[in-house]
Amino acid sequence: MKYDFNQVCDRKKTDCLKWDMVQSIFGSEDLIPMWVADMDFPVAQPIADAIKKRAEHPFYGYTKPGSSVLDSVVERMWRKFKWKIKPEWIVFTPGVVPALHVAIRSLTHPGDEVILQEPVYHPFFPAVTNSGCQIVNNGLRLINGRYEIDYDDLERKFQPKTGRLRGPSRVKTIIFCNPHNPVGRLWKREEIIRMGEIAINNGAVVISDEIHCEILFDNHRHTPFASISQEFEQNCIVCMSPSKTFNLAGLDVSSIIIPNKKIREDFINTQSGIVPSLNLFGYTAMETAYRYGDDWLKQMLDYLQENLDFLKEYLTKKIPEIKVIQPQGTYLIWLDCRGLNMDKFALSSFMKEKAKVGLEDGFIFGEAGAGFMRMNIACPKITLEEALKRIESAVNSL
Ligand SMILES: Cc1ncc(COP(=O)(O)O)c(C=O)c1O
Known part of the structure; x- marks a missing residue:
């Protein structure tokens, strides 16, 4: 089966930690959440089918x-x-x-x-x-x-x-x-x-x-x-x-x-x-x-690789102050933002309040993470692109 990872799905009003808690976590509703480690992709069809089938047997x-x-x-x-x-x-x-x-x-x-x-x-x-x-x-x-x-x-x-x-x-x-x-x-x-x-x-x-x-x-x-x-x-x-x-x-x-x-x-x-x-x-x-699940997984990994390549190219060309630490694994990308010359709290507020992108602050992973941000790129490319445009425009306004 061919999966369409470009599809943008509305996850709001599903008690979804990533999307429904944006206001309480980041202080405003209009942020793109790219923090917690879950993907904005629906699961593989065989998994959804198996859960439905099991749910139909009304003994839990x-x-x-x-x-x-x-x-x-x-x-x-x-x-x-x-x-x-x-x-x-x-x-x-x-x-x-x-x-x-x-x-x-x-x-x-x-x-x-x-x-x-x-x-x-x-x-x-x-x-x-x-x-x-x-x-x-x-x-x-x-x-x-x-x-x-x-x-x-x-x-x-x-x-x-x-x-x-x-x-x-x-x-x-x-x-x-x-x-x-x-x-x-x-x-x-x-x-x-x-x-x-x-x-x-x-x-x-x-x-x-x-x-x-x-x-x-x-x-x-x-x-x-x-x-x-x-x-x-x-x-x-x-x-x-x-x-x-x-x-x-x-x-x-x-x-x-x-x-x-x-x-x-x-x-x-x-x-x-x-x-x-x-x-x-x-x-x-x-x-x-x-x-x-491997058919879905293979297609998802190919998509993720494209997102990573896109992110790297975008940053290199348009926001060179932010650098990708090249990952070999995970969809959580460690961004070296030290080129923005902000202290850790200023960087945190900048991403939240100016760029309106909900990333994970690097310093919560230990003091060595100060100056870094973690970005979840397991999302449709259009979402990633919108987040990068927001960061670019915020950086240009500095
Ligand atoms: C390294 C690592 N361990 C554990 C977890 C969470 O595991 P669980 O949700 O199964 O408790 C995460 C989630 O991001 C993780 O990155």
Whole structure:
């Protein structure tokens, strides 16, 4: 089936966070929202059909996924990444963010430390602090327009403390984001190995958030952390979900893949009775997406690539003060706005009040994000073009 991603759909009055909350989030109604990570594209037809069919059977009681749902995840990991997993490794959670909270609580004690790599997806911060742990920032380095892991700094973060705070390392885990939100890096195999070995040598479990792993540009290929080796497999919690890939965020469905029995049991015990089981439509959507969604996905990725090329060309030609940090993955584009010479609050107000475009402020991803903005380009090209025209005209009026 041929999908038309140029079609502009009215999402207002559907309790849609992105469009219906514009006034309360940005303070005026006439903004183009390009912030939260969902797409302005309708889902693949087989998913909509499967949900309608399931809804027609008027029993929405307690649900437990059967082998067909589990197999759809097992098969997808193999087909997409040549990663062989077992059905019993999968723990379903109603989202990756709750899984991160559970993972940290299950791996740490209050007072322990958790490494993050800022600028990074901001819900990682409360996942650490609400568990009573301390954030240790192994900040990414921006070198010639590309973000890199600072391995020397990562090693140092594990070293025993000296001085007043001396004592053994309290780092118990690291949240690794691959592809990385917001900087768009897909970490290469050798980068994953180097980072993972430092973690393993220092006794830290890696929580690998791979939610964006199927949104890739230029035929890049994703490597799941656990697929590196058996040692890596036994030392991680991998967070997967169809929600970004197939635009299913409102259905709250994710698969947390935990090969290590002890780590998995601790995770399950920690969430038991607190984190609810999934909405039954989530299972239907996930299985259908994984089995029958690839036709839509391929067309959507081609469209996204065109949007990215359009964005880059537009900025280069017409707004050279703003530069795209070239992403390998995610539809969330990290814009280097430092050429506008504004402090972070002025930049935020400028985009909201002058340009009337609802972007995500870079500084909410950590102080290293000051001077940057994150733009969601998963929208019809006409919407992207209108947003860019607004930014251009605001910049010209400076
Ligand atoms: C890296 C990352 N993890 C998790 C999430 C959200 O996951 P969920 O909606 O499944 O809780 C997002 C959403 O943007 C994300 O970018």
